[in-house]
Amino acid sequence: MDYQSRLKKFAVDLFKIDGIKFGEYKTKVGLMTPVYCDLRVLISYPKLLDFLANLIADNLPNLKSHDSLCGVPYTALPIATVVSVKTGIPMVMRRQEKKYHGTKKLIEGHFNTGDKCLIVEDVVTSGSSILETVKDLREAGLECSETIVLLNREQGGENLLKKSGIKMHALLTLTTLISFLKEEGCVDDVTVTKVQEYIKSNQVEDKEIQSRLKLQYTDRIPFTKNPVAKRLLKIISEKQSNLCLAADVLTGTELLNLAEEVGPYICILKTHIDIIEDFNENLTKHLKDISQRHNFLLLEDRKFADIGKVVQLQYTKGVFKISSWAKLITQHAIIGPGALQAVKQNSEDLGVFLLTEISTKDNLISSSYTKAALEMAEGFSHLITGIVCQSPLFLDKPGFLQLTPGVKLNSIGDSLGQQYSSPENVILERGADIAVVGRGITEATDRAQAAEKYRNLLWEAYQKRVEM
Structure with missing residues (x-):
């Protein structure tokens, strides 16, 4: 099976396990979206996680040039772990909350100053979660310039990451994902149109943090x-x-x-x-x-x-x-x-x-x-x-x-x-x-x-x- 066919299979499998849902969903801030991505379900499907690790390894030819991997907490942590086991590349872990006892580390694992760290993420909308992780890793002495993500929602995150010196590699874009699902009869034309219109009208603005x-x-x-x-x-x-x-x-x-x-x-x-x-x-x-x-x-x-x-x-x-x-x-x-x-x-x-x-x-x-x-x-x-x-x-x-x-x-x-x-x-x-x-x-x-x-x-x- 060639890479594109494997990618399509992964997309369809995600849909079948409810990792991708279509309908009317409310986000945490009260906005409505026609597509909902919940890739946390992947932890219950070890064979699919293994399949995904192979896709990531094949998608990123320079994977071995990195000294470590770091999954963005929390959904991407098991994904990064499986990729680490599959490739033999060490993993570090960023805490979401500062540790106030023991070593008081924010970044767990063994690493050296100047090590190149690849960020692993599940879904990117604005890229803010990746940037938060990068900030902490860089403060700890690690170098971060690339990220591999499962799904790019195409709402501006890739450009915002690029402006911060992070190159994004995405297995799937939302457009490609829904195209695969349409080809396999998982969604109809109405759903495809809704998602396309949603992407166009919901772009993340490039705003610097103001007071x-x-x-x-x-x-x-x-x-x-x-x-x-x-x-x-x-x-x-x-x-x-x-x-x-x-x-x-x-x-x-x-x-x-x-x-x-x-x-x-x-x-x-x-x-x-x-x-x-x-x-x-x-x-x-x-x-x-x-x-x-x-x-x-x-x-x-x-x-x-x-x-x-x-x-x-x-x-x-x-x-x-x-x-x-x-x-x-x-x-x-x-x-x-x-x-x-x-x-x-x-x-x-x-x-x-x-x-x-x-x-x-x-x-x-x-x-x-x-x-x-x-x-x-x-x-x-x-x-x-x-x-x-x-x-x-x-x-x-x-x-x-x-x-x-x-x-x-x-x-x-x-x-x-x-x-x-x-x-x-x-x-x-x-x-x-x-x-x-x-x-x-x-x-x-x-x-x-x-x-x-x-x-x-x-x-x-x-x-x-x-x-x-």
Whole structure:
């Protein structure tokens, strides 16, 4: 069987095992696509993985000129492993999250400075995952200039990689793939046309990373790794609201009534569930219903700060069962990465706001602590939705959202050390992406009207910041 025939067989086999699906699928950021690629299923088909390894070896004549292989985490890891075994070329592994114990390595395996490393990837759309891997490998001393991928979706990734000095070799393009499937009767002309039109109208733009202060919320979605952050950015844009309400009330009825009243105007409802004096499980069920109806997320401001196992239990067990209803939580960085690892184990659909600065007077947080906390956030970028802080930090990381509490009109603080900023100041001067308002709304005579007023002021300030 010649190479082209083998390639066609591989394409058809992928379709048969549901590695390629056609229909109407929603991406993580809410966009619709007529073709969905899920090559993770390959791990259940060892013969097909072996077949693929041979295709890769035959497609890349200079494969042996590389000193090592590195699969982009996680889908490409087993593919790279099989190719390594097949060819005898050593493999290195890039962690998605920085290791904070032992050797603290980000790149695992034995290698020498200056070794040439070939990147292995399953599917390329923008090439961002490859570039992230290349960045870490280069920082570790490896040279990276080529990548082999199973499928090029032809949406601009190849050109973006080329501009970063990475030459891409693709076994299949989406056009070739669907042509093979059409020839074998797997898809009809309507599907072929839909995919062709999709490719033309969904090209990745070549944009350099700008300061997050100058980007619209929707433009930041591609830079975000945390799925809850993607959803939050979409909610903010749809509702034109960067307002988070601190719902510090004492009874379940007060909390539910408040959520109903302000729901249309907020993107997040922030709770301290342990101050509710008549808490019961029905409360959080009703709260979830209200959040879904009014399209906002629930943030439990628990500020977890204990050893990993205790945090895990606080998050999932006890009377509050926070993991069952809150998509967002807050955590201190003081305990180290253990607490983050603990909550990550219990939820794939969770966003954490990591506390690096606070709004109370005479607090003990230092600049070195803030810097270390930000480094930790980068190591857990798939879990971190954003940072709780009071100043414009991480300007070159548009994938993180800045959540800033302590916002109120016509007030300078309270008797317990809380310090306030105006809506305009918190956005324009302090760098907030989302502002937390509490008593300015909860103590208002008309809470819905107050929430709408804050929503409008904060949104106008953000748009002004982007246009400045």
